[in-house]
Amino acid sequence: MNCEVCNLKELEVEHFEIREVLRCILHTIVFHRALGLVRPKDVDSELFEITYVQTGDAELEKKIEEKIDQFIGWVEKHPNKKSQICLSFYEVKNKQATWFSNKIERLYWEQWHVNLNVAQHPKTHSSKSHHSKVVVDPGENVFEDRSVRHAALETSLREVLFQIIKFVNEKKDHIPSIPNLEGVAFPYEITIPSSSDSSFGMDMFKRMLQTGHPSMLS
Amino acid sequence: MASSSPRKNNNQSESAKTEQITTEFFSKSLHIILESRSPCVSSRNFSGEQTFSSPSSSSSSSSSVRPRDKWFNLALRECPAALENLDLWRQRNLEPMVVDVVLVKRPVDLDTVGYSPRRGAVENLALQERFPSSWNSRDEDFMMETKSEKIIERWIVQYETRNKSKEVKNVSKRGGSNTSHSLYRKSVILLRSLYLTVRILPAYKLYRDLNSSAQIHTFSLAHRVSSFVEPFTQREEADMHQFAFTPVETSCGRLCLTVLYRPTLSDVNLEPLTPISPRFIPDYVGSPTTHPLKRFPSLPRTGLESPSSGPFARRHSWSYDAFRNSPPLLSPSPSPAYSDSRAISSKLNSNQPQLLCSPHHPPENPYTRKSAGFDEYWPSPMLSPSPSPPMHSTDLSKALLRSGSAPVSIPTAKLGTNPASNLRTSHVPPLSPSPRQAKAKSASQTDNAKAPMKFGDNPAGITTKKISAFGKEECGNSTGTKLSSHISPRISSTRSLGRFSFQDDFDDPEFCPFAVDDIDTTDPCVRLDSFDGKGHSIEPLDPGGILQVRKSQDAAVGSLVRMLKTAQPLCQDFSNSKVLQVSKPQVLSKNIQEPAENVNSEAGIVQNPASSFGITSSGIVLVKTASEALQELQSYMDMKENLLKQGSEYQTLANVYHAADTVENSGI
Known part of the structure; x- marks a missing residue:
């Protein structure tokens, strides 16, 4: 089964915006993959003039919140890093139990990469991005910058939502059939960057090295 | 189909x-x-x-x-x-x-x-x-x-x-x-x-x-x-x-x-x-980051201009700006914080002081102090100095960072917690006659002038704090409650100046910063009436008092003198008023018949090397004022003696007459 990957446009966010941005995006994606009976729940974003839709599934909502918390925790430990959250949908295939492998195999059929560039220090950020400005009144300038930037983020967030909508409508053939959905949505997982590295690939590579090292020594 | x-x-x-x-x-x-x-x-x-109809169940058979x-x-x-x-x-x-x-x-x-x-x-x-x-x-x-x-x-x-x-x-x-x-x-x-x-x-x-x-x-x-x-x-x-x-x-x-x-x-x-839609709320309440920076622009204006400078106008309004703008008579009432301090004056409630101060926390204050200098305070007789300076540590940048959203949130909490005190505030304004304000103004100026001298070796921040503390004293005094002056130094110490050992000097168990003595707080009027009696009981540990003659007629005379004294120096010489204001609280508790002694004791305190900032600061004021106060007292004593003398003379005369009469009678 082919796995469709959607790389969402990178968003420049400030720390306090992470949660709302992720809520918007993740819930929007999941809503499109919740093909069971759904009573949509409209949610007005707390930060943006955006209304997004939740599936109304408490479990799902809880899980997303947890993941967002984790992610924010990670961001706090790794400031000023580009970071990515991956939302993957998979199918569960029962596999013949072989020696050590699990019986259950996950077949990923879709991955969403949410890219965030977290500006940890808004002040420095704004001053960096506006070299040309003569900062006579830092307070007001910063405020203006922030509001401008916030508005820009809102626009970008909308664009991302549209990107999701487009992707979801363009790529439909890879979606597995929905005979017996246990939950509202397809099985999914949300992965955040590991504690040591911002890039998944690098992390995996490192892990392989680390695990491989001892055995090589012995 | x-x-x-x-x-x-x-x-x-x-x-x-x-x-x-x-x-x-x-x-x-x-x-x-x-x-x-x-x-x-x-x-x-x-x-x-929908929430109760378990939308999560995928089965489409649910009855709803x-x-x-x-x-x-x-x-x-x-x-x-x-x-x-x-x-x-x-x-x-x-x-x-x-x-x-x-x-x-x-x-x-x-x-x-x-x-x-x-x-x-x-x-x-x-x-x-x-x-x-x-x-x-x-x-x-x-x-x-x-x-x-x-x-x-x-x-x-x-x-x-x-x-x-x-x-x-x-x-x-x-x-x-x-x-x-x-x-x-x-x-x-x-x-x-x-x-x-x-x-x-x-x-x-x-x-x-x-x-x-x-x-x-x-x-x-x-x-x-x-x-x-x-x-x-x-x-x-x-x-x-x-x-x-x-x-x-x-x-x-x-x-x-x-x-x-x-x-x-x-x-x-x-x-x-x-x-x-309420989208701006987040910024308003405070992503903490937005505030400190935003606040900057308003800083220069805090001194003289109207408080309504952008988004932070609200904070100012209830803190000290309100006072600044309000006419003298109104000054006591506008800010809840303020009224609190006054209301509590009978006892030193560290809590309320804290509350009082907390709203003032905004970093601007320290900044203002440093940049604008003391001139700013002058226009605002009572309150300008008082607001927050004590709160803010010498570390300006730190204060700025910290201040984030605090100013916004704290005030509300305070208002909520002390409704009674707020109510009280309404009574306060009438109690503060204009002369007091003059006093306050003069006092604050004095403070400003003196504090630097006193703390010259200290970082500027400390000095400002001290000053602010005094400012508060003045405010308290201006309201008419005499004990309040004592409060302010304490307040400052509990809040942010603990290291200055204000408290140590005043080490009263009673003055535990975290104990709220609301019970004792009485309506200002009441307090004033019962002032003498309460004063003693409340602050037994006070070192001494300059003017403690209250209970006697002499006290009345003394107070009169004091009022006159305080009324006169609107701008230049605040020392007199200062003496009265500052020393009073400390002195109050002891009923001292001999003012001179009190003065001496005060001076002694000042000179005592062990005394900490808090005391010394007030002490310094006392020292300066002490001489003048001494003079004043001396004059007063002279008056008193004259009176007594006259009285005694009269008495002796009467006795003489009486004796004469008796003699005559007996002679008869």
């Missing part, structure tokens, strides 16, 4: 399914669109209802689920407008469906006629819905005459049939039997996208405003459902953006969904009238 010609059996059932799905797709689309464009029932309420909801696994709220249109639509056999969302601006005359605009809006909508705005509503024509209408969205749901050959290809490509399943699944997704898109587009905000707020609107949303496209003018078309959902292929055609929308509705000029 039988648009497709019969084929093989399985194909027939398949095409029937497809057709049904398509039909339902139209219905659902219309329902979704109108649900969030036709301002009848708020979808929010609807979603609220209507058959209509099962379609596409999307449960929607009831939408009368949609239903009416749907019934009509079903007879139309998959003609294209064009849903125009119309912004209706009601003319001004409508309002002047006497309808409340909002009501008018509702009525219009009701009309629209009752006579489905759909294809041939005469009412609509009527409305068009009286209102300006503008199409802000056009949704087009279309089923495009295809040549049979292509259709067969498609079917074969996908493996035939699965077609209706696939169609259904894709339709589900498309409809979810539609559901979301409807909410992302700008018109949704209008809908929400209409639905959610009780505000007056000069506009309303209407809709028209028709089977043909009423062409836009070129200009209109240029204004519209188009978003086309990827069509869903069916066995014999494809389902197309397109929306034309106005990306911005600003030209509609609705902004002033539309309620503003």
